[in-house]
Amino acid sequence: MTEEQENRQQKFKSGFTVISGAPNAGKSTLLNLLVGEKISITSAKPQTTRNRIAGIAHGPGFQIVFLDTPGVHKSERNFNRRIVDVAWDAFDEADLVLMIADAARPDSASESLIMEKLRDKTGIPAVLALNKIDLVEKPKLLEQIDRWSKKYEFAEIIPVSATQGIQIPELVDAMTGLLPEGPPYFPEDAITDMPERFIVAEMIREKVFENTGQEVPYSTAVTIEDFSEDGKNGRISIHAAIHVERNSQKGIVIGRHGQMLKSIGTAARHDIERLLGIGVFLKLFVRVEKNWSKNPKVIKKLGY
Numbered sequence: 631m632t633e634e635q636e637n638r639q640q641k642f643k644s645g646f647t648v649i650s651g652a653p654n655a656g657k658s659t660l661l662n663l664l665v666g667e668k669i670s671i672t673s674a675k676p677q678t679t680r681n682r683i684a685g686i687a688h689g690p691g692f693q694i695v696f697l698d699t700p701g702v703h704k705s706e707r708n709f710n711r712r713i714v715d716v717a718w719d720a721f722d723e724a725d726l727v728l729m730i731a732d733a734a735r736p737d738s739a740s741e742s743l744i745m746e747k748l749r750d751k752t753g754i755p756a757v758l759a760l761n762k763i764d765l766v767e768k769p770k771l772l773e774q775i776d777r778w779s780k781k782y783e784f785a786e787i788i789p790v791s792a793t794q795g796i797q798i799p800e801l802v803d804a805m806t807g808l809l810p811e812g813p814p815y816f817p818e819d820a821i822t823d824m825p826e827r828f829i830v831a832e833m834i835r836e837k838v839f840e841n842t843g844q845e846v847p848y849s850t851a852v853t854i855e856d857f858s859e860d861g862k863n864g865r866i867s868i869h870a871a872i873h874v875e876r877n878s879q880k881g882i883v884i885g886r887h888g889q890m891l892k893s894i895g896t897a898a899r900h901d902i903e904r905l906l907g908i909g910v911f912l913k914l915f916v917r918v919e920k921n922w923s924k925n926p927k928v929i930k931k932l933g934y
């Protein structure tokens with residue numbers, strides 16, 4: 631290696647950044663924006679994300695591997711505790727923490743959980759992104775910044791809006807400044823470590839989140855049963871099962887004359903086609919897996 635090559639390599643910044651925050655703070659929305667592709671599903675309802683999803687952001691002189699995680703919260707529900715554990719486990723991989731807080735709606739219970747974790751993990755720098763600033767007036771935002779700066783010694787506090795794309799370069803600069811020097815972990819064209827099948831299943835689950843209410847989204851899991859080249863018209867053929875916990879929920883997801891399932895399928899297919907860049911034939915089934923979210927074995931089988 632020449633001296634110049636060595637210098638260049640040494641200056642390259644790379645590392646793992648765990649994205650942590652309360653449910654619904656905007657973690658997955660921000661991840662997608664930072665990566666430049668939709669790889670993590672989002673919704674207006676809390677507790678959308680259930681897995682640790684790596685999203686890779688490439689830039690001049692840096693590569694940041696973001697780990698999107700479930701929103702942390704206290705819950706009596708077995709399944710919720712399981713997914714919150716997934717969020718905490720991601721901290722073990724982190725060189726940097728990107729905490730996301732909703733500037734419009736503080737969530738003190740979740741905030742204290744994360745503060746506790748950060749104090750526990752001394753040595754890992756943390757940046758706070760105060761998100762959704764498009765929803766707050768300036769005086770209230772200044773109040774929030776003040777409140778947060780007294781709560782914890784963040785390396786930086788940056789007000790942002792993930793949906794409006796406000797102050798994103800500033801956020802990226804702050805993070806690259808804090809990352810260690812090192813070679814890239816992933817090839818230049820990689821955007822995630824999750825298989826296509828996983829993201830496809832998630833896109834279907836997102837449509838269930840969007841189209842159904844009350845407990846139904848939280849009783850739903852999606853698995854891919856078949857994923858193959860159709861042969862016909864060069865399309866990909868995907869069979870997916872939507873698992874619910876009760877017969878009544880199955881009825882809701884199918885809807886009158888199958889209308890609901892049709893809407894879910896059409897919306898999901900559009901997203902999947904955009905992701906895969908190819909025509910898709912999508913077939914959905916609804917299955918009742920009685921009380922799956924209470925059974926650790928079945929939870930595992932469904933991918934959690």
Ligand SMILES: Nc1nc2c(ncn2[C@@H]2O[C@H](COP(=O)(O)OP(=O)(O)OP(=O)(O)O)[C@@H](O)[C@H]2O)c(=O)[nH]1
Nearest residue numbers: 654655656657658659672673677678679701792793
């Ligand atoms: N107005 C506004 N809405 C936002 C912003 N960022 C995210 N949202 C919305 O907030 C909601 C939650 O976003 P998500 O990205 O799913 O939040 P999350 O933190 O990943 O949520 P969980 O996975 O449930 O923990 C969605 O309806 C987003 O469109 C923002 O900057 N401004």
Ligand SMILES: [Mg+2]
Nearest residue numbers: 657658678679
């Ligand atoms: Mg999320």
